[in-house]
Amino acid sequence: MTDLLTVEEHRDRVLAAVVLLPAESVPLSEASGRTLAEPVLAAHDLPGFDNSSMDGFAVRFADVERADAENPATLRVVADLPAGTADDPALAPGQAARIMTGAAVPADADAIVPFEDTAGGLADSLGAVTVLRAPKAVGAYIRRRGGDTRAGDTVLSPGERLDPFALGAAAAAGVDAVTVTRRPRVAIISTGSELVAPGHALGRGQTPDSNATLLAAVVADADADIELVDRIGDDPAGIDAVLARATRADVVVFTGGVSAGAYEPVRLALADRIAFDRVAMQPGKPQAFGVLDDGRLVFGLPGNPVSVAVSFEVFVRPALLALQGRATIDRRLARLTASESWTTPPGRRQYLPAVVDLVAGTVRPATAGGSGSHLAASLARAGAFAIVPADVSVVSVGDPLDVMLIP
Numbered sequence: 001m002t003d004l005l006t007v008e009e010h011r012d013r014v015l016a017a018v019v020l021l022p023a024e025s026v027p028l029s030e031a032s033g034r035t036l037a038e039p040v041l042a043a044h045d046l047p048g049f050d051n052s053s054m055d056g057f058a059v060r061f062a063d064v065e066r067a068d069a070e071n072p073a074t075l076r077v078v079a080d081l082p083a084g085t086a087d088d089p090a091l092a093p094g095q096a097a098r099i100m101t102g103a104a105v106p107a108d109a110d111a112i113v114p115f116e117d118t119a120g121g122l123a124d125s126l127g128a129v130t131v132l133r134a135p136k137a138v139g140a141y142i143r144r145r146g147g148d149t150r151a152g153d154t155v156l157s158p159g160e161r162l163d164p165f166a167l168g169a170a171a172a173a174g175v176d177a178v179t180v181t182r183r184p185r186v187a188i189i190s191t192g193s194e195l196v197a198p199g200h201a202l203g204r205g206q207t208p209d210s211n212a213t214l215l216a217a218v219v220a221d222a223d224a225d226i227e228l229v230d231r232i233g234d235d236p237a238g239i240d241a242v243l244a245r246a247t248r249a250d251v252v253v254f255t256g257g258v259s260a261g262a263y264e265p266v267r268l269a270l271a272d273r274i275a276f277d278r279v280a281m282q283p284g285k286p287q288a289f290g291v292l293d294d295g296r297l298v299f300g301l302p303g304n305p306v307s308v309a310v311s312f313e314v315f316v317r318p319a320l321l322a323l324q325g326r327a328t329i330d331r332r333l334a335r336l337t338a339s340e341s342w343t344t345p346p347g348r349r350q351y352l353p354a355v356v357d358l359v360a361g362t363v364r365p366a367t368a369g370g371s372g373s374h375l376a377a378s379l380a381r382a383g384a385f386a387i388v389p390a391d392v393s394v395v396s397v398g399d400p401l402d403v404m405l406i407p
């Protein structure tokens, strides 16, 4: 028996094979979930002009700085400024302009008095205004030009995922198109003559193909496109046939058929083209990976459903994100305390489906009765994987652990 690879050794091999996907320009409306290939620079200052943050009056601070209820200051209202107006009315001493939130502040004004600090409020706001409370200082309630970002400043950096906040920032900075990497195209193929479609009545020895459904969801969640989802039996000839149907894919993910049995179609068909290894992790020990001559990355994940979920998180998802040029390819880790004890396999790092309580700072197994890699339904309870080092054989209550949070 050859030595087991460490998780890092296998993962490094996978990541070393990744070639960044090409970049393309897309409108913001089509950029959600894409990864930036070039920075987004502000096209203009933001805000683009000094503007009011309150509905009220643009005033000369010197006219109202001593105003209070006993000594109100009365000003003549000489203009009305809705948001969007290009007007810049002159204000002489003793004059004010009614102004709405977002409207440009006149060059002669240096403070805003909200309606709430006047005698008449909105109801009596054209003609004259009586100020009952002085603004705190020059600049009160004025949002300054460039206070958020300056023209030419970097708003978003390469490697960032365009989430809703990032898209909003790009739009606010005056940008309507972004340069992003192409979405990876992924083919998902379940292997196993025992597999039937979910919902199909089960005969003896048959099991629902849950891996394809799980993988299609996690692939989409990794901002990749599904090129093909297929299911084949244990005949190795089916492997080349399905590869021929998936020529547009960047990544092909097989599940099942990689271990030591007599009918292992992935191993039998691909042993001379990709590497079959054993990795010191549980679940997910048998792993296949390689690059076909045409550049497609091929993963052969162990067929057990929990093994598939873990293998995807540890190897496939980082590769899909690296293909996109994503700056962060790892899930967030939290350091949490075990609230139950459990035993773990010696010599293999365990990724245990877990329930976390981030408020209490605790983690416990999601699957009763240990870490069985076949516990597909119990996996639904997990929101994380507790990572137990290879040299630990028992986790005791109170032990600190790294926990991979999903998402």
Ligand SMILES: Nc1nc2c(c(=O)[nH]1)N[C@H]1C(S)=C(S)[C@@H](COP(=O)(O)OP(=O)(O)OC[C@H]3O[C@@H](n4cnc5c(N)ncnc54)[C@H](O)[C@@H]3O)O[C@H]1N2
Binding pocket: 190, 191, 192, 194, 195, 207, 208, 209, 210, 211, 212, 255, 256, 257, 258, 259, 260, 261, 264, 283, 284, 285, 286, 301, 302, 303, 304, 305, 307, 373, 374
């Ligand atoms: N003699 C040995 N036997 C096994 C070893 C070993 O080292 N020596 N490793 C075990 C481990 S660990 C795992 S994990 C599995 C992986 O085996 P395969 O990748 O060949 O997977 P299969 O045998 O095809 O399936 C395993 C298991 O998972 C079920 N399965 C498969 N595909 C699906 C699917 N799409 N949806 C739901 N369930 C699926 C399948 O029915 C089996 O029960 O090998 C061990 N054996």
Ligand code: MOO
Binding pocket: 281, 282, 283, 284, 285, 286, 302, 304, 307, 373
């Ligand atoms: O390594 Mo297997 O994936 O433990 O069940």
